[in-house]
Structures are given as structure tokens and as C-alpha cells.
Amino acid sequence: MEEKEFTAASFYRFLDRKKLMGSKCKECGTLFLPPRPFCGQCSGNEVEWFQFSGRGKLVSFSVVRVGTTSYEEKGYSRDNPYCWGVVQLDEGPRISALLLGANLSRPDSIKTGQPLKVVFPDKPEEGGERNPVTFRVQ
Amino acid sequence: MVQRRKRLARGVAVIGAGISHFGAFKDKDSRDLFVEAFQSTLETVQKGIDPKEIEAIYVGNLSSDCFEGQAHIAPLMAEWVGLNPRPATRTEDACASSGVALREGIIAVASGLYDIVLVSGVEVMNKLTTARVTDILAAAADALYEVSVGATFPSLYAQIATAHMAKYGTTEEQLMKIAIKNHNNGALNPKAHFNASIRDIMNSRLAKAKERGQPIPSWTDQMEFLKDPSVNPIVAWPMKLFDCSPITDGAASTILVSEEIARNFTDTPIHIIGTGQASDAQALHGRKDITSLNAAKLAAEQAYEMAGVTPEDIQLAEVHDCFTIAEVLATEDLGFFKPGDGPRAAEEGRTARDGKKPVNTSGGLKAKGHPVGATGVGQVVEIWEQMSGHAGPRQVPGVNLALAHNVGASGSTVVVHIFERR
Ligand SMILES: [Zn+2]
Numbered sequence: 001m002e003e004k005e006f007t008a009a010s011f012y013r014f015l016d017r018k019k020l021m022g023s024k025c026k027e028c029g030t031l032f033l034p035p036r037p038f039c040g041q042c043s044g045n046e047v048e049w050f051q052f053s054g055r056g057k058l059v060s061f062s063v064v065r066v067g068t069t070s071y072e073e074k075g076y077s078r079d080n081p082y083c084w085g086v087v088q089l090d091e092g093p094r095i096s097a098l099l100l101g102a103n104l105s106r107p108d109s110i111k112t113g114q115p116l117k118v119v120f121p122d123k124p125e126e127g128g129e130r131n132p133v134t135f136r137v138q
Numbered sequence: 139m140v141q142r143r144k145r146l147a148r149g150v151a152v153i154g155a156g157i158s159h160f161g162a163f164k165d166k167d168s169r170d171l172f173v174e175a176f177q178s179t180l181e182t183v184q185k186g187i188d189p190k191e192i193e194a195i196y197v198g199n200l201s202s203d204c205f206e207g208q209a210h211i212a213p214l215m216a217e218w219v220g221l222n223p224r225p226a227t228r229t230e231d232a233c234a235s236s237g238v239a240l241r242e243g244i245i246a247v248a249s250g251l252y253d254i255v256l257v258s259g260v261e262v263m264n265k266l267t268t269a270r271v272t273d274i275l276a277a278a279a280d281a282l283y284e285v286s287v288g289a290t291f292p293s294l295y296a297q298i299a300t301a302h303m304a305k306y307g308t309t310e311e312q313l314m315k316i317a318i319k320n321h322n323n324g325a326l327n328p329k330a331h332f333n334a335s336i337r338d339i340m341n342s343r344l345a346k347a348k349e350r351g352q353p354i355p356s357w358t359d360q361m362e363f364l365k366d367p368s369v370n371p372i373v374a375w376p377m378k379l380f381d382c383s384p385i386t387d388g389a390a391s392t393i394l395v396s397e398e399i400a401r402n403f404t405d406t407p408i409h410i411i412g413t414g415q416a417s418d419a420q421a422l423h424g425r426k427d428i429t430s431l432n433a434a435k436l437a438a439e440q441a442y443e444m445a446g447v448t449p450e451d452i453q454l455a456e457v458h459d460c461f462t463i464a465e466v467l468a469t470e471d472l473g474f475f476k477p478g479d480g481p482r483a484a485e486e487g488r489t490a491r492d493g494k495k496p497v498n499t500s501g502g503l504k505a506k507g508h509p510v511g512a513t514g515v516g517q518v519v520e521i522w523e524q525m526s527g528h529a530g531p532r533q534v535p536g537v538n539l540a541l542a543h544n545v546g547a548s549g550s551t552v553v554v555h556i557f558e559r560r
Contacts, residue, residue, distance in 0.1 A: 008282045034283055060304075060428060062296030063375040064288055069273050071288045078371070084287040086297055086423045094423035096280075098287045107375040112304040132287045 006037040006047060015131060016124040022093060024050040033093040052089050054118030056135070061085030061099060063107045083107075087116055087135050101137035114138070144444055146248035149397030151407035152557070154182035155515075155522035160331040160388035160507035162264040168202055168211060168389070169218040172260045175389035175512075176219045179256075182522070183393065184404040189219065192393065193252040195226045196243045198236025198259035199511035204274045205263050215260065230511075232278035233460060235259060236390070237514025237544030237553035241413050243394050244555075253399055258391035259512035271385050275510070278547040280421035292382055293374035294548040295461035297422055300376065302429045302463060306478035310376050313462040314364045316484050317380045320459060320498050323491060324505025326532040331386045331507030336360045343369065381462040386507030390515040392522065408525050412447070412556030414440030420550045431549035434471035438543070438554045442473075445556040447539060449473030452556070454524055454537045455495070456517035458545035459502040465489075468543050469497060472554070491534060499524060499532050514544035514553065525559045 004010040006023045011034050014021040022033035027044035037047060064071070065081045076082045083099040100119060102110045115138040121131035156178030158171040180189060197212040208214070212226035229239040236259025243257035263271055275291050276284075284294070302308045317336065324330040325338060332339075340363040347354050357363040364370050370378045393403075400407035416436035419425050425432065442448060449472055457468035466480035474495050475483045483489060489497035500506045500520035503513060521540045523529040542555045 060297035060301040060422070062293040062300065062377070063372070064290060064293045064296075065371070065375070066268075066272065066290065066292070066373045067288055068276055068285065068290055069269050072269065076288075082288050084289060084293065086301075086428065094425075096284050096287045096289065096421060096423045112300060130286060133283070134287075 004049075006035040008034065011035055012125065012130040015133065016121060018120040020052040020054045020118050022050050022052055023047040031091055031093050033089065033095050052091055056087045056089040056116050058099075058110070058112050058114050058116055059086040059088050059094060060112060061102075061110055063104050083110070095133055097133040097135040099135055099137065144440065146244065146413075146444075148248050148250065149409060150244045150247045150394050151397050151400040151409045152518065152522055153187070153393050153395050153400055153403040153407055154179050155390070155392035155519040156180070156182050157329055157390040157516055157519040158388050159329050160386050160509060160516075162331070162385070163387045164264070166262065166387060168206060168208065168260045168262045169214065171262065171387060171389040172215045172258065173218055175258065175260070175391045176256075179391045179393060184406070185402065187393065187403055189221070191254050192221060192224065192256045193254050194224050194246060195221055195256045196239040196258065197226065197228045198230075198239035198514055199228055200230060200232055200235050200261060200278070201274055202260075202262070205261065205271075206265055211260070215258065221256070231551040232546035233458070233508070233510045233513055234544045234546030234551040234553050235511040235514065237517070237542065237555070238415065238551065240392070240514055240518060240555060241415055241553055244410055244413055247394050247396050253396045255394050256391055257394055257515060258389065259515040260389035261509035261511040262387045263385045263509060264387050268385065283423070284421050290374060292377040292461065294422060295463055296374045296377045298428050298467065298548070299461075299463040302466065303376070305429050306481070308466065308481045311361065312481035312485055313376075313381055313466070314361060316459070316462040316465050317364070317504055318360050319484065319490055320465075320502040320504040323499050323532060324501025326530070327501045327506055330501045330505055331384050332501070332505045336363065336380070377461055377463070383460045383503035383508035386509040388507060388509035388512045388516065390512045390519050392515055392518050406526055406559065408522060409558045409560060410555060411558045412441035412443075412445030413554070414438060414444070415551070415553040416440070418550050420547070422548055430471050430477060431467055431545065431552055433549055433552040434468065434543065434545065434554070437552045438472050441541070441554040441556050445558070447556065451539055452495070452541045453539050454499060454521070454534055455497050455541040455543065456500060456520050457497055457502070457543040458513070459498055459504050460508055460545070462504070464545065465497065465502065469495075472541065472543060491532065496534050499529065499534060514542070517542040517544060518555070521557050525557065
């Protein structure tokens with residue numbers, strides 16, 4: 001694994017290269033997703049990169065009909081909602097993700113606990129625009 | 139580490155508290171609402187106070203920078219009420235900004251540095267479009283990892299709601315009943331943003347339809363009204379419009395003094411006997427469980443311990459119902475009800491004004507309004523009015539012990555205070 005700083009910039013660059021990367025404390029083994037350079041558990045300074053499987057389950061979700069300006073600019077609206085949720089990875093940590101593959105006109109059909117898998121962006125970020133973490137309902 | 143019981147170095151009391159009107163005011167800026175709250179505060183000091191006796195001022199505010207293009211708001215507020223050159227400090231912890239200002243004011247007086255301080259909060263949010271306001275509030279979440287996937291505040295609390303629903307079977311209907319309860323209280327609060335019950339709102343829509351010769355909607359009660367997506371549309375499922383607090387302009391302030399001089403100003407000071415504050419991961423995904431707010435449980439524990447009281451002892455509470463589900467969590471995290479029992483307790487009327495544990499008699503953030511930086515001190519104003527017997531038609535008789543619970547963002551800051559009338 002190449003040396004990179006444990007920053008959001010690195011995390012999103014890895015995502016563009018189809019890797020979901022966090023960090024792992026070399027002293028106590030705690031996993032961090034997204035990555036961080038300092039272990040808040042044992043105050044350890046030494047962390048290393050850790051690649052997540054990208055498999056997890058749904059903890060919570062929302063179908064958003066009034067979104068942020070940046071999502072409305074992507075074409076989402078009251079009539080074309082998006083869904084994001086909290087995902088628990090098989091390895092333990094959780095992350096927020098845009099969710100694909102759910103029936104957004106029937107939000108009560110979306111079930112917490114259902115399995116999810118990470119999907120990687122088709123094209124790398126452009127002009128500083130970062131691709132969001134995205135998971136698909138299995 | 140040595141565990142020592144946390145206590146204040148000396149007692150601190152509230153001698154007055156006042157609020158501006160809450161609402162959407164096209165022609166008012168922060169300084170105008172601040173002056174209104176300040177004047178109203180001075181009027182509540184029973185034996186009067188020379189405002190020049192105030193030694194320092196604390197101002198809670200989330201984002202006057204973005205909402206009004208005005209940073210560095212504390213000395214400006216001090217200037218507008220003639221309090222320069224006293225030290226003026228702004229606190230920012232999202233929607234808990236003025237709850238935290240209160241705690242800083244308490245600590246300052248308890249330390250002995252000051253005897254008299256003004257603690258306040260102000261926010262003017264209606265100068266911008268709803269879209270802009272949504273973005274500015276979202277910035278109180280984790281910008282790099284939550285806002286990036288489209289998080290808005292309604293959708294953050296929607297996560298909490300779907301997790302609570304999955305774990306405890308909480309329903310959308312139960313949440314609607316919390317909105318109905320808080321609007322019933324707001325209808326009795328002349329300074330509330332929505333000085334109307336949901337029944338009042340429904341009846342005025344029916345009257346309007348009749349007047350305009352439009353088809354008359356078939357709602358026969360408040361629940362049918364709330365289940366109609368044409369009047370209660372989804373914002374971020376399962377949060378609908380009437381689950382959300384409004385975008386409000388307003389200000390609130392209170393005067394704190396050291397206990398030993400309190401009776402120079404009033405025969406009925408309200409003593410602050412407990413304070414607690416805690417933090418948590420900024421992002422929901424950084425927490426092990428999102429069906430409760432750990433920071434609220436910890437802040438409450440600190441406040442109860444300092445005060446030497448239990449949740450059962452609390453006779454009235456103002457809690458942070460920025461969304462209906464947030465009131466559920468508050469009543470559970472504060473120990474009023476067991477985890478998962480909050481919705482049923484509300485449904486059974488236990489948190490109504492005439493219930494065993496009245497919650498949000500002011501109308502709460504839902505009906506009184508939520509000018510984010512003013513909310514924490516706004517809660518103190520309701521507690522002051524209730525405890526000094528000036529709550530008018532909302533009055534709950536004989537309140538001697540009350541609690542305020544103020545949350546920043548999705549729970550990464552929570553501050554809790556306990557008040558006593560002796
Ligand atoms: Zn460690």
C-alpha cells in the first residue's frame with residue numbers, strides 16, 4: 001500500500017480507484033472509517049491503511065425530497081428524491097452513504113438490517129467535486 | 139483519575155428572563171430582536187435593575203455570518219443595548235449555542251469573576267431562501283462525510299426516526315401526536331411563531347377553501363389533516379413538514395447573578411442547581427447507537443448528580459424538539475420514560491400540559507419556533523415564566539423543579555440545566 005496521508009482527500013482518491021479505505025491503529029487495532037491519523041481510543045500515533053470489503057447492512061435511512069442545493073443541482077427534487085443512510089460495515093465501523101436500488105416511492109418497503117454493497121464511481125472526481133460514498137441494496 | 143463530585147464554586151440564580159416575538163420578520167435584523175428581548179428581560183426583574191450593573195454578556199448564535207453577513211455579533215449586541223465596553227463573548231455549538239452560553243455565564247458567575255451577567259441568544263434566518271438555510275444548517279453536520287451524501291437536518295433526524303421505528307415499533311402517527319401537543323401549547327403562547335393549534339390551522343384552511351369556492355377538503359380531525367400529503371408533504375421521509383420546527387427569527391435573554399445578591403433584585407429568584415454538557419461524534423455514523431443521544435444521557439446525568447435530584451422529581455421540562463422524533467429521544471434520554479416508551483407516553487398525554495410530566499409548555503421548537511442560536515435561552519424564559527407564575531393560560535401550577543435540554547446538531551453537543559424555586 002502506498003504512503004498517503006490519512007485525510008479525506010486520500011479517502012476520496014482511493015474511492016475513485018474503487019477502494020473503500022480506512023485506517024487501523026497499529027497499537028490497539030481499532031478501525032476507523034473514514035480514516036484518521038490519530039487513534040482516539042488509545043491515543044496512538046501509528047495507524048496504517050485498511051481496506052474494507054464494502055459489504056454491510058442498513059442501520060437507518062431517509063428518502064429526501066427537499067435536498068441540499070448541491071443535490072438539487074444534480075437533478076434531485078421533490079419529484080425525484082434521493083436516499084441516503086447509515087451503513088454498518090461487516091468489519092464494524094459505520095459510514096454514511098447514498099443508497100441506490102431502493103424503491104423510493106415506497107419508503108416503508110426499505111428495511112433496516114438489509115444487506116448492502118459498495119458501488120464505486122464510474123468516473124473520477126472532476127474540478128474538486130468528490131464522488132459520494134455510495135452503496136446499493138442487494 | 140480521582141472522581142470528584144462536580145459542583146459550582148458558588149450558587150447562581152436567574153433574576154429575570156425575556157423573549158422577543160418569534161416569527162418570520164422581513165424587516166427585522168438581529169440587533170432589533172435582541173433589543174426587544176433585552177427590554178422584555180429588564181421588565182421581568184421584580185425590584186428593577188440598572189442595566190449598567192451587568193458586567194459581561196454572552197451571546198449564543200449559530201451563523202449570523204451566513205444568515206445575515208454579520209460576524210462578530212457579541213460586541214454589536216452589547217453596543218445596541220448600551221453595554222460596551224463590557225466583555226462580550228459569542229458561543230457557537232450549532233442549535234445548542236445559547237444553552238452553552240448559559241453554561242458559560244453560570245461558570246463565570248460561580249467562579250467569582252462576575253456577580254451579574256447577561257446571557258442571550260439570537261438568530262435571524264428568514265433573510266435567505268429555504269434552500270440556502272438548509273445548506274447553512276447542514277454545515278453543522280459532518281461536511282466531509284454527511285453533507286457529501288446529501289444530508290440535510292430533516293434527513294439526519296429521519297435516520298434517528300427510522301432506527302427508532304425499527305427498534306421499538308415507533309409509528310408516524312405517534313410522532314404526529316407530539317406535533318399536535320406542542321401546537322396546542324403554542325396556541326397559548328402569544329410570542330410563539332405558530333400561535334395556533336393544528337386544529338386552528340386546519341379550520342383556517344377549510345374556511346379559506348370555502349371562501350374561495352374551492353373544493354372543501356374532507357378532513358374531519360387533526361390526524362386526517364396531518365395524513366394529507368397536500369398539506370403535510372414529506373420533507374425527508376419519515377419526517378414531514380409538521381414533524382419539523384420552522385425557520386424562525388428571534389432572540390431571548392436572561393440575567394444571572396450570584397445567589398447572595400439575588401434577593402436585591404427579586405423575592406423569587408430561580409436557582410440553577412445543575413448543569414451538564416457533553417459532546418459526541420459529529421456524524422451519526424460515528425456513534426454506536428442512534429436510537430438515543432449519548433451526549434444527552436451524559437449531560438443529564440451530570441446535571442442530576444450536581445442537583446441531587448432524579449428524573450422523577452422534575453415537574454416540567456423544555457426539551458429540544460427540533461423534530462418530533464427529537465422530543466421522543468429527549469424524554470427517554472432524560473430518564474422520564476424507558477427507552478422505547480417515549481412515543482406511547484406522549485400518546486397517552488403524559489407529556490401534555492395537564493399530564494404528569496409536562497414537556498414543552500411553551501409550544502417547543504415545533505410551535506414556539508426555532509431561531510437556532512436563541513433556542514437554549516428561549517427555554518429558560520419559559521421555565522422562568524412557569525416558575526414565577528407568569529405563564530398565563532399555559533401555567534402549570536406549583537412548578538418548583540424544572541429542566542432545560544438543548545441539543546446541537548444531531549446530538550454532537552447537548553447541554554442540560556436544572557432550575558429550582560425555593
Ligand atoms: Zn489505538
